Amino acid sequence: MSVVILLADGARPDSLDVALQRGELPALARLRDEGGLHVVTSCFPSVTGPAYTPFLMGRFPGPVGLPGLRWFDRARTACRFPDYTRSYVGYQMSAVDRDLDPDAPTIFELCDESLAALSVISRGLDKGRRIGAITARSAFRAATTHFRGNVAGWLDIDRDVADQIVERIRKDRPAFTFAALTGVDKVSHARGHASAMVLDALRIVDNTAARIRDDAEQDGRWKAMSLWIVSDHGHSPVVHHEDLAALIEAAGMRTMSHPWVYNIAPEVAVMVSGNAMAHLYLEVPARSRPAAGDGRVGALIEMLLARPSVDLLITPVDAAAVVYARQRGAARIWHDDRGYHYRRESGDPLGLLTDISCASMNAAYGATLESDYPDGIVQIVNLATAPRSGEIILSAARDWDFRARYEPIPHISSHGALHREHMLVPLLVNQPVKREPRRTVDVMPSALTSLGLPVPDGLDGESFL
Numbered sequence: 001m002s003v004v005i006l007l008a009d010g011a012r013p014d015s016l017d018v019a020l021q022r023g024e025l026p027a028l029a030r031l032r033d034e035g036g037l038h039v040v041t042s043c044f045p046s047v048t049g050p051a052y053t054p055f056l057m058g059r060f061p062g063p064v065g066l067p068g069l070r071w072f073d074r075a076r077t078a079c080r081f082p083d084y085t086r087s088y089v090g091y092q093m094s095a096v097d098r099d100l101d102p103d104a105p106t107i108f109e110l111c112d113e114s115l116a117a118l119s120v121i122s123r124g125l126d127k128g129r130r131i132g133a134i135t136a137r138s139a140f141r142a143a144t145t146h147f148r149g150n151v152a153g154w155l156d157i158d159r160d161v162a163d164q165i166v167e168r169i170r171k172d173r174p175a176f177t178f179a180a181l182t183g184v185d186k187v188s189h190a191r192g193h194a195s196a197m198v199l200d201a202l203r204i205v206d207n208t209a210a211r212i213r214d215d216a217e218q219d220g221r222w223k224a225m226s227l228w229i230v231s232d233h234g235h236s237p238v239v240h241h242e243d244l245a246a247l248i249e250a251a252g253m254r255t256m257s258h259p260w261v262y263n264i265a266p267e268v269a270v271m272v273s274g275n276a277m278a279h280l281y282l283e284v285p286a287r288s289r290p291a292a293g294d295g296r297v298g299a300l301i302e303m304l305l306a307r308p309s310v311d312l313l314i315t316p317v318d319a320a321a322v323v324y325a326r327q328r329g330a331a332r333i334w335h336d337d338r339g340y341h342y343r344r345e346s347g348d349p350l351g352l353l354t355d356i357s358c359a360s361m362n363a364a365y366g367a368t369l370e371s372d373y374p375d376g377i378v379q380i381v382n383l384a385t386a387p388r389s390g391e392i393i394l395s396a397a398r399d400w401d402f403r404a405r406y407e408p409i410p411h412i413s414s415h416g417a418l419h420r421e422h423m424l425v426p427l428l429v430n431q432p433v434k435r436e437p438r439r440t441v442d443v444m445p446s447a448l449t450s451l452g453l454p455v456p457d458g459l460d461g462e463s464f465l
């Protein structure tokens with residue numbers, strides 16, 4: 001048996017579906033006809049890096065140590081003096097593997113014969129089993145593409161990486177392959193998710209799947225191969241950028257934020273992901289979370305909630321989360337041994353029209369699936385109670401994100417938030433499933449099941465096979 005997962009980073013289920021219906025992606029259409037195309041939920045934050053933990057660990061990102069693409073290490077146990085911040089954008093990317101909970105296994109640690117391409121998480125994988133931008137040509141391309149904002153260059157990188165993946169699968173026959181193609185995401189940020197170049201990027205995924213299948217059919221491996229196409233987050237247009245750090249500075253609090261994290265005597269660390277979500281860490285010098293109820297914090301929350309850029313504002317309170325939305329009031333969300341709970345207090349910020357008590361993880365999923373925040377209850381509790389999360393967590397409103405400066409390519413589309421356009425992703429599988437897949441965390445246990453390997457305890461997902 002073998003499993004190949006192609007991750008079309010940033011692909012939305014509706015865009016994929018339209019392209020399939022128009023006959024643009026013949027290899028993927030064939031896979032869909034033999035298996036199925038499902039829509040599942042990703043995780044919060046819906047951003048590359050954190051949103052890979054479901055596929056590779058079967059776990060949501062916050063509790064295993066990746067609360068965001070950028071975060072502040074209040075405990076000062078993972079990051080370095082003097083700023084104690086992490087940004088996986090750039091040279092600290094390799095810190096991901098160290099930051100992850102060592103007790104939560106990656107699929108690479110459970111399946112020796114693995115191969116990965118452009119995987120942010122690679123713990124357990126020998127160097128020789130990693131495909132990156134390793135050739136001189138592609139490294140040069142990656143650098144020039146990044147700094148010149150050359151969007152078409154990203155698709156050339158995808159083609160290079162795809163060639164390497166196809167060849168390595170044919171030659172080495174790995175049991176498990178995880179390969180990320182990032183063209184859809186890069187093009188979406190720069191040109192919009194509806195741009196024709198997104199279809200070009202999807203065609204590269206289609207062509208890669210076709211070649212992997214052809215090779216497997218030729219040497220008799222196809223019948224025992226699971227070939228799945230997934231995505232880690234969606235996308236939605238951005239019209240306005242809130243300069244969150246500048247906003248908080250203007251309110252009279254000194255901030256630290258990337259790329260200028262070495263500020264003097266900062267009070268608030270502003271850590272943006274995707275760019276439609278952010279963690280705010282208050283009282284930066286303190287080693288443990290400041291107590292709630294500080295008057296300045298209350299004023300900051302009020303100021304943020306008045307901004308049109310902020311859709312949901314979440315504050316961890318003990319083992320619960322209080323969720324606020326402008327004009328929709330606040331509710332309390334928590335998880336205990338009876339299950340998940342959503343209690344409306346001054347309003348119904350998630351728009352569920354009811355309280356929810358003692359819901360199983362699946363019932364909490366069902367209760368939110370048709371709302372604007374699919375899987376919102378489970379995702380909010382998991383992130384808000386993660387030890388590395390901020391004291392204020394923001395999810396951006398539609399049309400907005402939280403970074404106005406320092407992006408090498410302009411962002412006219414973003415992700416990271418909790419709303420549907422960012423949280424729903426496609427899961428295309430080449431075999432019928434035993435039950436409807438729900439979340440991207442279901443992919444890892446399903447892959448292990450398909451490989452005949454034991455599924456470890458403590459995962460957030462369940463096999464759909």
Ligand SMILES: [Zn+2]
Nearest residue numbers: 010185189274
């Ligand atoms: Zn992105």
